[in-house]
Amino acid sequence: MNKTISIILSILFLTFCSLHIVHKLKQSEQKNKLAGHYNSINKKPEFNLNNFLSAKYQDDIEKYLAHNLGIKAFLIKTKNQVDYSFFNKLNTKGTVVGKNNFLFEKHYINAINGSNFKGTDSINNYVNSLFLLQKKLEQQGKQFIIALAPSKAEYYPEYIPDKYWNQNDSINTNYLAFKNCVLTDSLNLIDYNEWFIGKKDSLGELLIPKYGIHWSTFGALLATDSLTRYIAGKTNKKLPTMQFTDFNYRTKLSKSDYDIGRSLNLFKRLKTIPMCYPSYQWDNTEKNDTLNIVVIGDSFFIQLVNYNVFDSCFHKGDFLFYNTVNYLESKKSPINILTLHTNMNKLINNADAILLISSVASIPETGWGVVNDINNILDSSFTQSEVREKEILVNNILGSKRSYNYMLNRANKMNIELDSLVSLYFTDKYFFEKTQN
Amino acid sequence: MVFTSAIFIFIFLPIFLVSYHLTPKSYKNILLLVASLVFYVWGAPKFIIVLLLSLFSNYYIVNKMTKVQTNKKVYLFVSLFLNIGLLAFFKYANFFVNNVNFTLTHFGFSNIEWVKIALPIGISFFTFQSITYTIDVYRGKCKPLSSPWNFILYIIMFPQLIAGPIVRYNTIAKQIETRTEKIEDKLSGIFRFIIGLSKKVLLANTIGEHVDVYFSAGIDNMSTPVAWLVIIGYSFQLYFDFSGYSDMAIGLGKILGFKFPENFNSPYIAKSISEFWRRWHITLSEFMREYLYIPLGGNRVNSNYRLYTNLFIVFFLSGLWHGAAWNFILWGIFHGIFLIVERIFLLKLLKKAGSVVSIIYSNIVVITGWALFKIENLPDLSSFLKKMYIYDNTPNTTPFELSFTIPLIIAIIFSYCTLFKFGKQLDNFFFKQKIYTNSEKILISLLMFVLLIISCAYIVGSDFNPFIYFRF
Numbered sequence: 001m002n003k004t005i006s007i008i009l010s011i012l013f014l015t016f017c018s019l020h021i022v023h024k025l026k027q028s029e030q031k032n033k034l035a036g037h038y039n040s041i042n043k044k045p046e047f048n049l050n051n052f053l054s055a056k057y058q059d060d061i062e063k064y065l066a067h068n069l070g071i072k073a074f075l076i077k078t079k080n081q082v083d084y085s086f087f088n089k090l091n092t093k094g095t096v097v098g099k100n101n102f103l104f105e106k107h108y109i110n111a112i113n114g115s116n117f118k119g120t121d122s123i124n125n126y127v128n129s130l131f132l133l134q135k136k137l138e139q140q141g142k143q144f145i146i147a148l149a150p151s152k153a154e155y156y157p158e159y160i161p162d163k164y165w166n167q168n169d170s171i172n173t174n175y176l177a178f179k180n181c182v183l184t185d186s187l188n189l190i191d192y193n194e195w196f197i198g199k200k201d202s203l204g205e206l207l208i209p210k211y212g213i214h215w216s217t218f219g220a221l222l223a224t225d226s227l228t229r230y231i232a233g234k235t236n237k238k239l240p241t242m243q244f245t246d247f248n249y250r251t252k253l254s255k256s257d258y259d260i261g262r263s264l265n266l267f268k269r270l271k272t273i274p275m276c277y278p279s280y281q282w283d284n285t286e287k288n289d290t291l292n293i294v295v296i297g298d299s300f301f302i303q304l305v306n307y308n309v310f311d312s313c314f315h316k317g318d319f320l321f322y323n324t325v326n327y328l329e330s331k332k333s334p335i336n337i338l339t340l341h342t343n344m345n346k347l348i349n350n351a352d353a354i355l356l357i358s359s360v361a362s363i364p365e366t367g368w369g370v371v372n373d374i375n376n377i378l379d380s381s382f383t384q385s386e387v388r389e390k391e392i393l394v395n396n397i398l399g400s401k402r403s404y405n406y407m408l409n410r411a412n413k414m415n416i417e418l419d420s421l422v423s424l425y426f427t428d429k430y431f432f433e434k435t436q437n
Numbered sequence: 438m439v440f441t442s443a444i445f446i447f448i449f450l451p452i453f454l455v456s457y458h459l460t461p462k463s464y465k466n467i468l469l470l471v472a473s474l475v476f477y478v479w480g481a482p483k484f485i486i487v488l489l490l491s492l493f494s495n496y497y498i499v500n501k502m503t504k505v506q507t508n509k510k511v512y513l514f515v516s517l518f519l520n521i522g523l524l525a526f527f528k529y530a531n532f533f534v535n536n537v538n539f540t541l542t543h544f545g546f547s548n549i550e551w552v553k554i555a556l557p558i559g560i561s562f563f564t565f566q567s568i569t570y571t572i573d574v575y576r577g578k579c580k581p582l583s584s585p586w587n588f589i590l591y592i593i594m595f596p597q598l599i600a601g602p603i604v605r606y607n608t609i610a611k612q613i614e615t616r617t618e619k620i621e622d623k624l625s626g627i628f629r630f631i632i633g634l635s636k637k638v639l640l641a642n643t644i645g646e647h648v649d650v651y652f653s654a655g656i657d658n659m660s661t662p663v664a665w666l667v668i669i670g671y672s673f674q675l676y677f678d679f680s681g682y683s684d685m686a687i688g689l690g691k692i693l694g695f696k697f698p699e700n701f702n703s704p705y706i707a708k709s710i711s712e713f714w715r716r717w718h719i720t721l722s723e724f725m726r727e728y729l730y731i732p733l734g735g736n737r738v739n740s741n742y743r744l745y746t747n748l749f750i751v752f753f754l755s756g757l758w759h760g761a762a763w764n765f766i767l768w769g770i771f772h773g774i775f776l777i778v779e780r781i782f783l784l785k786l787l788k789k790a791g792s793v794v795s796i797i798y799s800n801i802v803v804i805t806g807w808a809l810f811k812i813e814n815l816p817d818l819s820s821f822l823k824k825m826y827i828y829d830n831t832p833n834t835t836p837f838e839l840s841f842t843i844p845l846i847i848a849i850i851f852s853y854c855t856l857f858k859f860g861k862q863l864d865n866f867f868f869k870q871k872i873y874t875n876s877e878k879i880l881i882s883l884l885m886f887v888l889l890i891i892s893c894a895y896i897v898g899s900d901f902n903p904f905i906y907f908r909f
Contacts, residue, residue, distance in 0.1 A: 005875050006624040009882045013627050016889065018451040020443075036903030053482050062444050066897055069443055078890055079898035087840040093902045105905065163836065213905055263905045299906055322909045368909075389909045396907060 023070025034073050036092055036263035039399025041067040073265075080265045092263040098159040101270070103211050103260040108153035109164050111361035114171040118364045123177035126363075129371045130356075131187055136378055137354060143234045145188045147227060147357040149300035150196040150215055151175070154360060155208045174363040190230055192223050193360045206276050209253070211261030217254050218276040220303040227304070227355075228313050235353050237291045240284035240313050249274040256303055282312035293317040294347055296370045297357035302327070318347055323368035324388050333432075334406035335397060335425075340384050341432055348377045387426050394422060410435050438479045439599070440685045441637050443897055449476070457693065466590055466613070469693065476595035477559070484557035491523050492592055495567050496585045499574050503581050516571040524564040530554055532761035559598045561758060565724055566592050570606040572728055579610040587613050596689035600682045602700040603720040605727070609695065618694035621872060626691025628885055632867065633684025635888040638895045640848050641678035644670050647841035652811075656820045660831045664824040665804075670841065672807045673848040676704065679718070698723075703855040703864070708795035709787055710775040710802055721758075725751050745777045752776065759810070764818060768809040775802055796856075 045051075045060035052058070069075070083089040088097050094106045110116045134144040153160060154175070175193070182189055196207050196219065207219040215223060225242040232239040251274050255262065261270050291314045295301055301319060310317055310328065319327040320339055329337040348354070354374065356367055369385065376382040387393065397403045411421040414435065425431050438445050453472045460468050478485050495516055502512035531553050538548040570588065574581045582588045591613050597604055651659070651667045659667065683700035690697040704717035714722045726735075733747040749770070756769015779787070787795040808825065812818040823829075854860025873881065 002875060003620050005878055006620045009878060010620065010624050010627060012882070013631075013885075013889070014451060014454055016886070017446055018455075020447040021451060034901075034903065036905055037907040038901065038903035055480070055482065058438075058479055062442060065443050065448070066900065069447065069897055072897055075890070075894040075897040076901050078894035079901075082891060082894070083840065086843060087838065089838065089840050091898070091902055093904050095905065260905055263903055265903075324909060392907075392909060 020065075020070040034076055034265050036265065039395040040401065042398065042401050042404045077265050077267050081267045084264060084266060090264060092260065092265075095260055095263070096161065096164070098156070098161055100159055101210070102156055102159035103213075103264075104153055104156075104160065105213050105260070108151045108213075108359070108361045109160055111151060111173060111175065111363070112153040112157060112160070112171075113164055113166055114173050116174065116364055117172050117177070118174055120172070120177050123174055123363070124181050126366045126371075127178060127181040127187070130367075133371050133374060134187060136375070140378065142351060143188065143231070143353040145190070145231060145234060145353065145355045147190045147223075147355065148175075148178075148193050148363075149223075149298075149357060149359040150193040150208060150219070151360045152208050152213060154193055155196055155200060175360040178360075178363050188234060190227060195226075205273055209257045209275060210272050211270055212253075212257045212259050214256055214259065214300055214303065216257050216275055217303070218278060220256070220300075221278060221280060221307065224304045224307050224309055228309065231291065231293070231353060231355070232287075235291055237289040237352075238287035239289055239291060240282040240287055242280050242307075243283045245279040245281070247276055247278045249276055251275075280307070282308065284312075288315075290315040291317070291353060292351050293353045293355060294351040295319045295355045295357060296323050296367065297355070298322060298359060298362055300359055301357050317351070318342070320370070322388070323370045323373065324393075335403040336393065337432065338387055338393075338426075340387055340426070340429060344373065344384070345377055345382060348374055384429065390426055393426075397422065397425075438476055440682065440689075441634060441642075441892075441896055443893075446893060446896070454692070466587060469594065470586055470590045473590065473593045473595040473598065477593055477598060480599075481558045483555070487523075488557065488563070488593070489589070491519060492567065492589050493585055495519055495571065496582075496588045499571050499581055502571075503574060509575065513571060513575045517568060520564045520567045520571070524560060527554055527557055527560055529757075529761045559593075559600075562601050562603060563592050563598065565603050566606070568728060569603070569724065573605065573607040573610075578607045582610075582613065594690075594695075596693070596695070597686045597697060600679070600686070601718075601720060602683050602686060602697055603724050604697055605720070605724065608698055612695050616694040622694070623692045624878065625871070625873075626688045626693075628688070628867070628881055629691060630685050630688030631885045631889045631892070633681045633686075633688060634892045636677040636681030636684060638681075638892040639888075640844050640851075641674050641676075641681055642895070642899075643840060643844045644848060645674040645678070647838065648674055651835055654835045656817055656824060658831060658834060659821075659824050659829070660833060661824055661827075661829045663831075663833050663835075664821060664829075666837075668804055668808050668811070668821075668825065670845055671811055672705075672804050673845060673852065675807060675810075676701070676852065677848055699868075703852065705800060705803070705852045706796060706856050707799045707803075708792055709779050709784055709799055710772060711779050711784065713799055713803060714772070714776070721755065725755060729754065741781075745780070748776050748780070749773045762813050763815065764809050764811075764813045768806055771806050771809055 041064045043064075045057055045064055047057055051060075066072075080091050083091060090097060090103070096104045096106050096109060098104050130144075130146060137144040179191075192215070196215070199207060205216075207216055207222075208214075209216045214220070221242065221244070225244075228239055229241060231237075232241075251272060253261075253272060253275055254277065257275050258270075258272070264270075293314050294317060297319065298321070302321075305319060305327065310319070318329075320342075321327040321330075324339055326337045326339060326342045329342070356370065358365070358367075368388065373382065373385075397407055407421055407425075408418055411418045414421065421435070424434075428434065438449060440446075449472075453468075457465060457468055457472075474485070477488070498512050498516045498519070502509050502516070505512065531551075534549055534551045538551075541548055570591065573579045582591065591604075591606065591609065592598075648667055648670045651663065651670075656664075680701040687697045687699070698720055700718060700720050702716040702719065704713055707713035707716050730747060730751050733750065734743060735747070736744065738744050738747065752769045752773030753766065754769070755772075756766045759765045759769070775783075787798060790798075805822070805825065808821055809818060812821055855864050867881075
C-alpha cells in the first residue's frame with residue numbers, strides 16, 4: 001500500500017510535467033485565452049546549424065515554448081492571482097492599484113499630476129491650430145468638433161496613491177492649459193471630463209467603473225446621445241436620436257466596464273457595485289439624414305461604434321483610430337487597414353463633419369498629426385507621412401495568429417519573404433489591391 | 438538549459454523520466470549519458486567536443502596510471518595539468534590578459550591583442566570532479582571505472598553538471614555501475630526537487646529582482662539602512678539560489694537512484710566563519726580540504742605560520758574559483774583572514790560571548806563578504822562599503838514593494854528556523870527523514886503540488902505583461 005501510494009503520487013507529478021506534451025499531441029486549442037493585448041510568437045524557430053551553435057535557436061525555442069505552452073493561461077492566472085492577492089502587484093503594463101483598490105492606467109495619472117505637461121506654449125499652439133482648422137473647414141461647409149473623453153484619474157483623484165502626487169502645491173497639466181486657452185477661442189468643444197465630474201456626486205461609479213479604464217457602458221451611452229445631438233445641431237442635420245427604455249443593473253459587467261480587471265488575468269473576479277445597462281434604440285422618426293463624418297479618435301470612441309453610431313445614426317463615415325488605422329475597414333479585414341491604404345483626400349474632402357475625440361490624457365498627442373494632415377489635404381498638398389508606431393503594428397501583425405497566418409499565406413502566394421511583404425504593407429498605398437487573390 | 442525553465446520542466450524532464458523508467462536496467466546509464474549530452478549540447482553546443490576530448494584523455498591517462506608500476510606520479514601530474522590547464526585557459530585567460538594589458542598600459546606599452554574566450558558552462562564543476570576521480574584512483578581509494586562512457590557519465594550527469602554539488606568520485610563510485618532505485622527515494626527526490634525549485638524561483642528570483650532594481654538605482658542613492666537591506670536581500674538571494682539548485686540536483690539524483698552529498702546546512706546560523714564553511718557549499722569545502730589543504734599539510738604542519746599560509750592559499754584559490762575577477766579573490770582572502778584570526782584567538786572569545794553574539798558576528802562578516810562578492814567594480818565596492826559602515830541618510834527614492842519584503846521575511850525565517858526546536862524538526866522532516874507514512878506522503882504531496890504549480894507559474898509568467906488594449 002505504501003509503495004502504491006508512492007507510485008501514484010510520483011506518476012501524478014510526472015503527469016503535471018507532461019501536460020504540455022499531451023496538450024500538443026491532442027492538438028488542442030488553448031482554452032480560456034488570456035485577456036489584454038499581447039504579442040505571441042507564432043512562428044516556430046527554424047533550425048540551422050549556425051543558429052544552433054550560437055545558441056540563438058535554443059533561446060528562440062525557449063521563448064516560443066513559453067508563448068505556446070499548453071497550460072500557459074492557467075499558469076499566468078496563477079502567478080497573477082498570487083501577485084495580486086499577496087503583494088498587491090499588477091502584471092498588466094502601465095496599471096496602478098489605487099486606494100480602495102481602484103485601478104488606474106499610469107498614463108492618466110501622469111496627465112493629472114503634470115508629469116507629461118508639454119508646456120503652456122505648446123498647448124496654446126495646439127489650440128490655435130485647432131481653431132484655425134475649424135475656421136478653414138467651416139469655409140468649406142464642414143464642421144469640426146472636438147470632444148474630450150473623461151479621464152479616470154481626473155474623476156477619482158482621491159484614489160490615486162500619494163506617491164504619484166508631486167510635492168508642489170501648484171500643478172500645471174495639459175488639460176488645465178487646454179481649458180484656459182479654449183476660454184479665449186470659440187472651439188466646437190464638448191468636455192465630457194467636466195460633464196462627468198459634475199455628475200459624480202449623483203452617479204459615481206456608474207459613469208466610470210472601478211475596474212475599467214474608459215467611460216462605463218452607461219456613461220458612453222449618455223455621451224453618445226449628447227454627442228449625436230450636438231453634431232446634429234452643428235451640422236443642421238436631422239439625425240436619429242437614442243431612446244433609453246429599461247435601466248437594468250447587474251454585477252455581471254460588460255467587457256468594457258471591466259477591461260482593466262480582465263487584463264489582470266486573475267482567477268477570482270473582482271467585486272464591484274451593480275452597473276447600469278440601459279436598453280436603447282435609435283429613433284429615426286422624421287430624422288434620418290445622412291451625415292458623412294470622419295472621426296479621428298482613440299479607444300473611447302470604439303464603444304460608440306459598438307452602439308452602431310455609424311450604421312444607425314450617421315449612416316456614413318470612417319473612424320481613423322489614432323489617425324493610423326482605418327478602424328471600420330479593418331473590422332472586415334484579417335489585418336489592419338492603415339490610413340496609408342486609405343484615400344485620405346477623398347475621405348476628408350467628402351466629409352460633412354470631422355470629429356476629433358480623445359481622452360484628456362491624450363491632449364499631448366495633439367491629434368496624432370491629424371491637424372497637419374487635414375490642413376494639407378485642404379491645401380491639396382497632402383502626402384502620406386511615414387506610418388506611425390510601426391513597431392507596435394509589426395508586433396501586432398506577427399503576434400496575432402490570424403494576421404500572421406494571413407500575411408504568411410500572402411507571402412507564400414506571392415513568392416516573397418514575409419519580411420518583404422511586411423515592408424510593402426508599410427510603404428505601398430495599394431498593398432491590398434496588389435495582394436488580393 | 439536550466440532546471441528552472443519551461444523547456445526543462447515540460448519537455449526534457451517528462452520525456453527523460455518516462456524513457457528512463459521504461460528502459461531496462463542495463464541500458465539506463467546509456468540513456469542517462471545521452472540525455473546528459475543533449476542537456477549539455479543544448480546549453481553549450483560549441484564546447485562539447487572540447488569537453489569530450491578532455492574527458493576521454495583524462496580517462497585514458499588515469500587508466501594508464503593504474504596499469505604502470507612506476508612513474509604513477511607523472512600520469513597524476515599530466516591529468517592534473519590537463520584539468521587545471523583547461524580551467525585556467527577557459528576561465529582565467531581573459532582575466533590574466535586584461536591584467537597584463539592594464540599593467541602594460543600603466544607603463545605606456547601597447548596592449549596584447551587577444552580574442553576573448555567564452556566560458557564553457559559547468560567547467561568549474563566538471564574539472565573539479567575530474568580531479569577527484571584522478572586523485573581518488575591514484576590514492577587507491579577507488580578502482581577506475583571499467584568504461585570511459587561511465588566516466589563521462591559521472592562527470593556530465595545532468596543533475597549536477599551545471600552548478601554542483603561537487604560529487605567526489607569516491608562518494609559515488611559504486612553507484613555509477615550498481616545502484617538500487619527505490620520508489621520511496623524517487624518520491625522524496627521529487628519533493629526535494631520541488632523544494633529546490635521553489636527556493637530558486639519563489640524566493641531567490643523574486644528577492645533578486647528587487648536587489649537588482651536597488652543596485653541599478655545607484656549606490657550613491659542608497660542610505661546606510663538601504664545598503665544593509667539590499668545586501669541582506671542579496672545574501673538570501675544567493676543562498677536560496679545556490680541551495681535551491683543543489684536541492685534540485687540532489688532531488689533529481691535521488692529519482693535516478695543516486696545519493697548526492699548535501700551542499701548546505703543552514704549556513705546563516707553558523708557561530709563562526711570556520712563553522713560557516715562547514716555549512717556553506719559543503720562539497721567545495723570538502724574538495725578543498727581533501728585535495729588541497731591536506732596535501733599542503735593541513736593542520737599537521739610544524740608551524741602556525743605554515744598553517745595560516747595554507748589557509749590563506751586555500752581561500753585565495755576558493756575566491757578565484759568563484760570568478761575570474763579581483764572582487765572574488767578579495768572575497769576569498771577576506772574569509773581566509775577571518776578564519777586565521779579565529780584560529781589565533783577569536784574562536785575562544787566567541788565561545789565565551791555566547792551563541793547570539795557569535796551568530797551576529799558571523800552574519801556581519803558573511804554579509805560584508807557578499808558585498809565583495811556582488812560588486813565587481815572596485816571603486817563601486819569601496820562606495821558601497823562606506824555606505825554600509827559610515828552612516829549616510831540619503832533619502833530613499835526607490836520604494837520597498839511587498840513582493841520584496843514578504844519573500845525576504847520568509848527567507849529569513851527559513852534560514853534561521855533551525856536555531857529552534859520546531860525548525861530543526863521541520864528540517865529533519867523534509868530533508869532527512871527517509872520514510873514517510875501514507876498520510877504524510879499525501880499531505881506533503883499536496884503542499885508540493887501547490888509549490889510546483891506556483892513555481893511553474895512564475896517561470897512561465899515572468900515575461901507576461903500585456904497591455905490593457907492594443908493602443909499606440
